[in-house]
Amino acid sequence: xxxxxxxxxxxxxxxxxxxxxxxxxxxxxxxxxxxxxxxxxxxxxxxxxxxxxxxxxxxxxxxxxxxxxxxxxxxxxxxxxxxxxxxxxxxxxxxxxxxxxxxxxxxxxxxxxxxxxxxxxxxxxxxxxxxxxxxxxxxxxxxxxxxxxxxxxxxxxxxxxxxxxxxxxxxxxxxxxxxxxxxxxxxxxxxxxxxxxxxxxxxxxxxxxxxxxxxxxxxxxxxxxxxxxxxxxxxxxxxxxxxxxxxxxxxxxxxxxxxxxxxxxxxxxxxxxxxxxxxxxxxxxxxxxxxxxxxxxxxxxxxxxxxxxxxxxxxx
Numbered sequence: 001x002x003x004x005x006x007x008x009x010x011x012x013x014x015x016x017x018x019x020x021x022x023x024x025x026x027x028x029x030x031x032x033x034x035x036x037x038x039x040x041x042x043x044x045x046x047x048x049x050x051x052x053x054x055x056x057x058x059x060x061x062x063x064x065x066x067x068x069x070x071x072x073x074x075x076x077x078x079x080x081x082x083x084x085x086x087x088x089x090x091x092x093x094x095x096x097x098x099x100x101x102x103x104x105x106x107x108x109x110x111x112x113x114x115x116x117x118x119x120x121x122x123x124x125x126x127x128x129x130x131x132x133x134x135x136x137x138x139x140x141x142x143x144x145x146x147x148x149x150x151x152x153x154x155x156x157x158x159x160x161x162x163x164x165x166x167x168x169x170x171x172x173x174x175x176x177x178x179x180x181x182x183x184x185x186x187x188x189x190x191x192x193x194x195x196x197x198x199x200x201x202x203x204x205x206x207x208x209x210x211x212x213x214x215x216x217x218x219x220x221x222x223x224x225x226x227x228x229x230x231x232x233x234x235x236x237x238x239x240x241x242x243x244x245x246x247x248x249x250x251x252x253x254x255x256x257x258x259x260x261x262x263x264x265x266x267x268x269x270x271x272x273x274x275x276x277x278x279x280x281x282x283x284x285x286x287x288x289x290x291x292x293x294x295x296x297x298x299x300x301x302x303x304x305x306x307x308x309x310x311x312x313x314x315x316x
Contacts, residue, residue, distance in 0.1 A: 005136050006039035007046055009129060014041040017122040019112040026106035026137060027063060057081045062094035064104030069093045072115050091116045095126040097134040105137045163262035167196045168255055171213060183264050185236030202234050241266050
């Protein structure tokens with residue numbers, strides 16, 4: 001399977017079809033006019049892979065189409081194909097590779113500096129191996145796509161500022177991201193497999209959590225995110241802190257899993273308390289200002305009458 005299969009196939013084709021060159025190529029998914037070889041054999045020896053432009057080459061008439069055979073005169077037929085000219089290729093046979101849904105994936109090519117010996121036998125061999133090669137190439141692409149998806153998911157998981165804890169139907173943790181490690185103080189290696197309630201919840205909340213989880217599992221609810229709630233959580237040193245929590249079941253045909261998104265709101269609550277204190281001080285200041293203003297009005301009247309009285313008295 002994999003690269004070993006394609007290398008073995010290229011060498012086998014070069015030998016069994018008695019041609020100097022045999023290669024297997026795949027289409028570039030982002031630039032479908034480009035092909036990248038995944039195995040190249042020259043007289044039974046593997047060569048370095050390369051990328052080439054399909055346009056203006058005999059391969060352009062093969063990819064996504066049908067078997068193509070040129071008995072002779074390749075350099076005259078395709079004078080702008082520098083690779084053919086440089087290698088002195090005279091004859092060519094290529095067959096397309098498809099997925100099981102009919103999607104064009106690549107091609108297998110035989111090339112020779114003179115007419116291909118026994119072309120009928122070479123064609124029969126290509127038709128036999130093309131199905132197997134197409135299936136293997138499809139499997140390789142599927143595995144690559146899966147690896148890329150997993151890498152993206154891992155990057156998103158680890159770059160999240162919120163803690164993300166994934167646990168199964170019995171509460172065992174199966175994923176614990178970097179933000180959760182920082183938030184709760186437990187290394188991921190220690191958290192995996194532990195009961196989520198015992199690890200991050202205060203003892204007073206654990207029984208209610210177990211009842212809620214049992215109800216969820218019994219109903220097999222999926223795809224519905226629970227409301228974000230505020231609740232206390234437990235750090236590894238035993239201190240409690242406030243978090244904002246949302247839990248949702250993860251869809252799929254596998255085991256029932258839940259994802260808990262946890263946000264430490266300690267700083268937010270502190271800022272809110274500071275805001276409330278500031279608002280209280282502002283209200284007291286406004287009250288004091290109002291009292292002072294009203295009292296000042298009284299003092300103005302008193303001082304005015306006092307000046308009148310003083311003006312009516314004799315000096316001394």
